[in-house]
């Protein structure tokens with residue numbers, strides 16, 4: 001699993017089609033967020049996910065921490081991948097792996113000012129049960145852990161990549177302007193962006209998406225040469 005480009009926060013079919021036509025294959029759907037303010041209805045998300053075929057993938061972005069709940073919801077939605085953004089325990093992650101060997105499991109590593117050791121510990125204890133890790137950036141002002149549009153200390157991401165026996169998707173404030181530098185510095189297996197691809201109307205901007213893909217692909221081909 002290398003050189004994947006994911007776009008998160010798909011809000012409707014038009015936006016999903018724009019991603020697919022641009023060449024994005026992994027679409028992230030944050031659903032049942034603690035805020036209660038999802039950007040897309042479950043019905044609309046399900047209908048988009050149903051129309052995807054490999055190598056396209058719908059990814060549930062979730063704060064659920066109960067293995068059976070995650071498994072059941074993924075079946076309901078028809079997703080083959082889930083990004084676990086909450087504080088799921090090692091025991092529940094192991095249980096989820098055993099329950100659903102078919103599900104692609106991403107575990108988030110939310111980078112704060114001072115939690116590198118804690119994240120390295122998550123890598124060590126969960127690597128056997130996940131398929132990929134994904135970084136993100138904490139916003140200390142709001143307490144938000146995802147889609148903050150903020151970058152973090154890339155030395156921490158690079159250390160997580162070196163430590164992890166599983167591939168890592170880099171996310172957190174990535175834009176068409178910084179994604180290539182992020183790939184050169186961190187050497188992730190994949191990248192992901194949400195707010196950095198939006199225009200002033202809050203929808204994904206076609207030109208930004210195209211530039212993001214171009215820059216990411218160029219950088220991936222250079223680090224893999």
Ligand SMILES: O=C(O)c1ccccc1N[C@@H]1O[C@H](COP(=O)(O)O)[C@@H](O)[C@H]1O
Pocket residue numbers: 008009028030033061083085136137145146147148149150171172173174192193194195196
């Ligand atoms: O995408 C979201 O809305 C979301 C909500 C809650 C948790 C995680 C979420 N998404 C992840 O956040 C990263 C980074 O976002 P940004 O590029 O900094 O805006 C995004 O790629 C999703 O993986």
